[in-house]
Amino acid sequence: MDHKQIEKKWSQKWKDEGVYQADLKKPKKKYYNLMMFPYPSAEGLHVGNMYAFTGADVHGRFKAMQGYEVFEPIGLDGFGIHSENYAIKIGKHPMDQAKVSEKHFYEQLSRIGNRFNWDNRLETYDPEYYRWTQWLFTQMFNHGLAYRKKAQVNWCPSCKTVLADEQVESGLCERCKTAVEKRENEQWFFKITQYAQRLLDNIEKINWPEKIKISQRNWIGRKEGINITYKIKDSKETVTVFTTRPDTNFGATFVVLGVEHELVAELLNDQFSSTNFQKKQIKEYVEKTLKKSDIDRLAEGREKTGVFTGLDAINDLTKKNMPIFVTDFVLGNVGTGAVVGVPGHDKRDFEFAKEFKLEVIRVVVGADGDKSEITKLEQVQENEGKMVNSGFLDGMEIHEATEKIMDYMEDQGTGKRVVTYRLRDWCISRQRYWGPPIPMIYCEKCAKRFTPGVKKSPTPGVGMAGWYPEENLPVVLPYLKNFKPTDDGKPPLERAEKSWLFTKCPKCKGKAKRETDVSDTFLDSSWYFLRYSSIDKVGPCHANKVRPFGEDLPWDTDITNKFLPVDAYIGGAEHAVLHLLYSRFVWMALQDWGFLDKKLGIEPFPFLYGHGLIIKDGAKMSKSKGNIVNPDEYMDKYGADALRLYLMFIGPYDQGGDFKDTGIRGMSRFLARVEKLVDCITPGVKKSPTPGVELLARLRHKTIKRVTEAVEKFKYNVAIAAMMEFVNGLEKMGTDKDSIKALILLLALFTPYMAEEWWSKIGEEFSVHQQAWP
């Protein structure tokens, strides 16, 4: 039999007998072995996906042989821009294309030989799944974590969609590399910032790669500092700035506002006595800046521009006037949107001061001992040092001075210690077609009746004027003939049939309109691991109620309490700040609402393993580069086992590597040699020579030990090398049945098909998947 027949025979048998189907009701020792599900376009899996899944499966098989009830589900993250764009490209409707893709993907996935729990698969575009994604949205709303606001958002003119901050890479769309523009739009947001501190604190308590933990810490970006409020000269108004370096405040000589700052709007509204000329200048500058995309700003480099407002802030420490400017280098959504300029000790401030001929005062002397006036950029001193020209702070180290001045400012009432985060709220809205409709209904009548302050809601956001969650889920995504996005950025669902677009208001029963945005794909994937173990075990849902614990949830509480959290989550490190942060947030929220038992632990993925990336010719595999390697042809030629073995042999699993197909023949050769050894002891076949039994046993035990240690550390390449040495030894010394049995069991992690075949060949009755680790 050739490998194709063998693969067919065993995968059929595994499926028919459900041998890998975990007992979810009464697990002995459970092990939830999860791999990040693929985000497919119709081109199918590439070798990189196969690498990821194989490595994760080796881990699962190892745990299973150690006696765990391993649950290893798979599904498709099929909603989203990726699939939609592909459908547009090939001129098909995403809903039709999804069925084609699904079939192809599952075929490929079943070929690679993983011990998947096929009965528990899910697809995010299945209404049975996304009804619960929508439910999650309504719960966010009901608990005050979803809100809508007009916001400046990142707009990709090529994908014609809004992007989350996380999806913008230095001003470019992460998907198509087009320069991202800014647009004002009404958007739905989730208050992930409310969880910033917990998301940060819990990082210390999880077993994740240091690299990913650091990314998350940086992304959350906690900063301790102080908000300083300055009086504005000849006015009752004040301006508040955020700074982490109040120690240098004796050297503060100006204040800069971002263009979004409220003071700027007030200036233009004649609330100050600025001249008309100034107002005109400010207006022009603000308009010009708002039009600029991030990439324009980056292209301009550090060139500082701005406009004087005609106002002065008063530095309480020095009693000096600090002119207030509007500038584009201050970001509206960082800190208070206003910054105090200390040109001697901040490079940007120095550049700005030079441009506008503002005073530069040295207040810190650093390690180089330079006490002279600061006239060059290189002299700007941003590091450790001792205070000078700073009144009561003189002579102190900067850290001591920071504490002292903060105490002082709080005493004086001019400052207040604050903690800020870089993390922003999660923008959920997408003006696209291929996603779950956001299950909200807007009633104009109710909105008009709503008087702010009268109907006080327990949590902010709840009771937003006129908005109600849909009561009966799912809100099924209608089949739109023309689903394509347009340049005006209007959601495609605006073009849906009136019967879909308009519905009854849940409150006043009047005519109301549906939300036409769909949700971000990352919402689909933020909770899927909770769904797998409960597929087909839960009933319909109604969204507009906060349900008592355990009733009508997206999951079966019993099973979930037994199988969650995820014991090993295996995936690519590229999801370090997107998916992996959102999932943690959703888990925490669900626990806070009482939907998830506290005993499941504070994190969904206590252990995360980040595998490496398979590249081709030094570059990431991508359609645009045309360097996709399709695993099918290799599986056809050498068999799934040989490919699995080869991929795992390239290097340590966390390292990835460059795919070259020369090495794969070596794996075929190796498998053929094992086959020969197996034949030596197959009943009825020629007798093997009699080897030194003791010597063999020693070699065997050494090999088992080496393989075990290597597999535990995910060093699959070393494990395979050890098995190869073992085979070399057996060929030289001759072999016995115990050694062959051990070899097959070790190999079963990597070559599940051949292992089954050999196991039956040597006359063992039970199949390999039931055997214990040797």
Add this chain to the structure above:
RNA sequence: GCCAGGAUGUUGAAACUGGUAGACAAGCACGACUCAAAAUCGUGUGGAAGGAAUUCCAUGAGGGUUCGAUUCCCUCUCCUGGCACCA
């Protein structure tokens, strides 16, 4: 600019808490089998010198600790990834 990770033969790589560097493969060369080729099997394979045993030099560069360093410490170079006008 900041943070993290890395650099070992022709190539992928190995080396446990400091102890024979290069396991295991790939490639290449030669040989066996064959009319021939493929496949398979055998031998060799870091560099230099030598017929050989052997000797010297080699883990990005330089320095240090040590009886002994790929491994620990310092400086530098180059790659790879993340963040970036973040106050």
